[in-house]
Amino acid sequence: MRLSNCEINFSNPFFLLLSFVSAIPLFTFMSCSTPKNVTYFRDIPDTVLRRSIDQAPYYTPEIQVDDILQVTIQTLDPASTAMLNQTNTASWPVTGTSGTQPASNTAASNVSGFLVDKDGYVVLPLIGKVLVKGKTTDKVRDDIRAKAAEYYKDPVVNVRFANFKITVLGEVTRPSTYIVPNEKVTLLDAIGMAGDLTIYGKRENVMLIRDAGPKKEFIRFNLNDSKTFTSPYFYLRQGDVVYVEPDKNKVSGTDTNSVKRIAVITSVLTLLVVVISRINF
Numbered sequence: 001m002r003l004s005n006c007e008i009n010f011s012n013p014f015f016l017l018l019s020f021v022s023a024i025p026l027f028t029f030m031s032c033s034t035p036k037n038v039t040y041f042r043d044i045p046d047t048v049l050r051r052s053i054d055q056a057p058y059y060t061p062e063i064q065v066d067d068i069l070q071v072t073i074q075t076l077d078p079a080s081t082a083m084l085n086q087t088n089t090a091s092w093p094v095t096g097t098s099g100t101q102p103a104s105n106t107a108a109s110n111v112s113g114f115l116v117d118k119d120g121y122v123v124l125p126l127i128g129k130v131l132v133k134g135k136t137t138d139k140v141r142d143d144i145r146a147k148a149a150e151y152y153k154d155p156v157v158n159v160r161f162a163n164f165k166i167t168v169l170g171e172v173t174r175p176s177t178y179i180v181p182n183e184k185v186t187l188l189d190a191i192g193m194a195g196d197l198t199i200y201g202k203r204e205n206v207m208l209i210r211d212a213g214p215k216k217e218f219i220r221f222n223l224n225d226s227k228t229f230t231s232p233y234f235y236l237r238q239g240d241v242v243y244v245e246p247d248k249n250k251v252s253g254t255d256t257n258s259v260k261r262i263a264v265i266t267s268v269l270t271l272l273v274v275v276i277s278r279i280n281f
Contacts, residue, residue, distance in 0.1 A: 038199060042224045053226055056234045060136040061161075061183055067238065068113040068163040069122060069132065069140070073148055074156040084125055084148075111179065113162035126151065137161065137183065166236055168194035170244035171201030185236045187221060187228065191244075197223075201244040208233055209241040 073084040114122040120133025132140045141159040148155040167177040173195025203223040210217040219233045
């Protein structure tokens with residue numbers, strides 16, 4: 001008699017075996033669907049309407065070799081102003097995207113400005129060489145204004161980074177290198193530009209990689225903890241890399257061995273179904 005024409009005996013060992021083996025894939029997939037830790041700053045209760053945290057102080061970044069500076073000098077004479085700023089349109093190849101552009105546009109683009117040479121100088125028209133390495137943009141602005149004042153009355157000078165770039169990698173929506181239009185950038189700003197962490201990103205283990213002279217610094221953040229705001233590394237510097245590690249669910253979901261195990265289990269189940277369907281109960 002075929003299985004389709006017989007009465008099922010729930011005490012039959014073959015039926016029990018089939019039921020047990022059939023449940024294995026179900027438990028496997030259920031184990032991968034545990035609740036994910038996706039909430040930021042969980043140490044702040046949702047019942048708190050207001051809470052103050054002492055944020056880490058901000059320090060203006062120092063200019064380094066190969067940085068590109070946007071320098072504008074305004075004077076009372078329009079012709080002199082045009083001459084002083086004429087080479088500000090010089091372009092340098094920089095890989096990255098603007099913080100407001102989608103990551104699909106990532107490419108080597110041109111950034112206008114003055115390149116800091118290997119000796120730490122920029123060369124400005126009419127003003128000449130100005131030492132900028134190791135100085136902040138505010139200090140360089142004052143130095144250029146003092147030199148320009150020797151030739152022009154009440155010059156107005158602005159200096160900013162033209163290639164302030166941050167790289168965000170790992171489990172984010174749009175991993176890329178971003179060119180930021182200002183130099184005051186926080187860790188959360190970088191994550192926001194990259195479209196936030198994916199559901200698989202480990203919020204308790206976000207790594208910051210920073211150049212420190214001949215060495216690299218590695219700093220870990222726990223975005224579940226509001227102490228992130230007090231870290232001296234909360235404000236990013238030019239060239240910082242933010243890496244978001246995937247959680248174990250993402251790793252196991254892409255593990256080749258897991259795929260192989262599921263394939264083997266499926267094959268065994270198929271074989272059991274064929275064998276048991278031919279047994280005369």
